[in-house]
Amino acid sequence: MQKRVARPKKKMSFKGRDVISIRDFNKQEILHVLRTAEKMEKNRKPLLKGKILATLFFEPSTRTRLSFESAMHRLGGRVIGFADPSVSSTAKGESLPDSIKIVEGYADVIVIRHPLEGAARVAAEAASVPVINGGDGANQHPTQTFLDLYTIKKTKGKLSGLKVGFLGDLKYGRTVHSLAHALSYFGVEMYFISPESLRMPDDDLYELKQKGVKYHEVKDLKKVIGKLDVLYATRIQKERFPDPLEYKKVKDAYILDRSLLKGVKKDLKILHPLPRVNEINYNIDDTPHAAYFGQARNGVPVRQALLALVLGVEA
Numbered sequence: 106m107q108k109r110v111a112r113p114k115k116k117m118s119f120k121g122r123d124v125i126s127i128r129d130f131n132k133q134e135i136l137h138v139l140r141t142a143e144k145m146e147k148n149r150k151p152l153l154k155g156k157i158l159a160t161l162f163f164e165p166s167t168r169t170r171l172s173f174e175s176a177m178h179r180l181g182g183r184v185i186g187f188a189d190p191s192v193s194s195t196a197k198g199e200s201l202p203d204s205i206k207i208v209e210g211y212a213d214v215i216v217i218r219h220p221l222e223g224a225a226r227v228a229a230e231a232a233s234v235p236v237i238n239g240g241d242g243a244n245q246h247p248t249q250t251f252l253d254l255y256t257i258k259k260t261k262g263k264l265s266g267l268k269v270g271f272l273g274d275l276k277y278g279r280t281v282h283s284l285a286h287a288l289s290y291f292g293v294e295m296y297f298i299s300p301e302s303l304r305m306p307d308d309d310l311y312e313l314k315q316k317g318v319k320y321h322e323v324k325d326l327k328k329v330i331g332k333l334d335v336l337y338a339t340r341i342q343k344e345r346f347p348d349p350l351e352y353k354k355v356k357d358a359y360i361l362d363r364s365l366l367k368g369v370k371k372d373l374k375i376l377h378p379l380p381r382v383n384e385i386n387y388n389i390d391d392t393p394h395a396a397y398f399g400q401a402r403n404g405v406p407v408r409q410a411l412l413a414l415v416l417g418v419e420a
C-alpha cells in the first residue's frame with residue numbers, strides 16, 4: 106500500500122491584500138486576524154514605524170476613521186487623509202480611480218469609506234497599495250465584522266454554537282450582512298428580527314440556507330429574546346431609504362430598554378455597531394448585558410492587526 110504523504114499546509118498570506126469583503130476571507134484567515142488582534146492588545150511594538158495610512162472618508166464616521174487612525178498611531182505609523190470629500194478634489198469632479206492613483210503615491214495603505222456600493226472594489230482595482238473598505242453603501246463593512254467577531258469571542262469565550270439575534274434594519278444594515286456571513290462558519294443559530302419591510306435580503310438568506318445554517322425570521326423580539334446568547338442591534342439606516350415616509354413608518358420599530366431584559370439569559374451580550382439613535386435606551390448602558398462600548402474600543406486592536414497584516418508585518 107502506498108504511504109500517504111501529508112501535504113504541506115498552504116501558508117496564509119495577507120501581505121499586499123485588499124480588505125474589501127468578509128467573503129474574501131476563509132475561516133482560518135478570520136481566526137488568524139482575531140489571534141493577531143489579541144497579540145496587539147498585549148504588546149505595543151512600533152511595528153509600522155515609517156509607514157503612512159491614508160484615510161479617505163466620503164461619508165461621515167466617528168469609530169471607523171478614528172480607530173483606524175488610532176491603530177496606525179499606536180503602531181508608530183503616520184496618517185494623512187480627509188473626513189469630508191467637499192475639501193478634496195472630488196468636489197472639482199476628479200474620478201475615484203484618479204484620486205486613488207494619486208493617493209497611492211503618498212501612502213502605503215488606504216482606508217476608504219464611500220456611499221456607493223462597490224466603490225471600495227473600484228478603488229482596490231485602481232491601487233497598487235492595499236485598500237481597506239471602511240464601508241461601501243449598504244454593501245459591506247468587513248473591518249466592523251472582524252471587530253464584531255472579536256467582541257463576541259472576547260465576551261462569550263467562543264464563536265461556535267451560539268444563538269445570535271440580529272435586530273432592526275436587516276435590509277440596509279451592511280454590518281449585518283457581513284456578520285451573518287462570517288458567523289455561518291461557526292455553527293451559529295441565527296434569529297433575524299425586523300419589520301417586514303426591513304427583512305434580511307433574500308440573497309443572503311438563500312446563501313445561509315445553502316450552507317446549512319439554521320435561521321428564523323421573526324417580527325416580535327419578545328418571543329425570542331430569552332433564547333439568545335448575543336443580540337446584535339442596529340440603527341434604522343435613515344440615509345439609505347429612498348422614501349422618507351417609509352423610514353418614518355419603521356424608525357422606532359424596536360426600542361430596547363430594561364423592561365425587555367426580564368427573562369433574558371444572565372450572560373446575554375448586546376452588541377451594536379453604533380451610532381445608536383433610539384434603538385437602545387441609555388438605561389441599558391450600565392447593565393452587564395451592554396457590550397457595545399467595549400465593542401467600539403475593540404476596533405483599535407482589530408484594525409492594528411489588519412494594518413500590520415496587509416503591510417506584511419507579523420505581530
Ligand code: CP
Nearest residue numbers: 166167168169378379
Ligand atoms: N460602526 C461604525 O461604522 O461607526 P462609524 O460610522 O462612526 O464609523
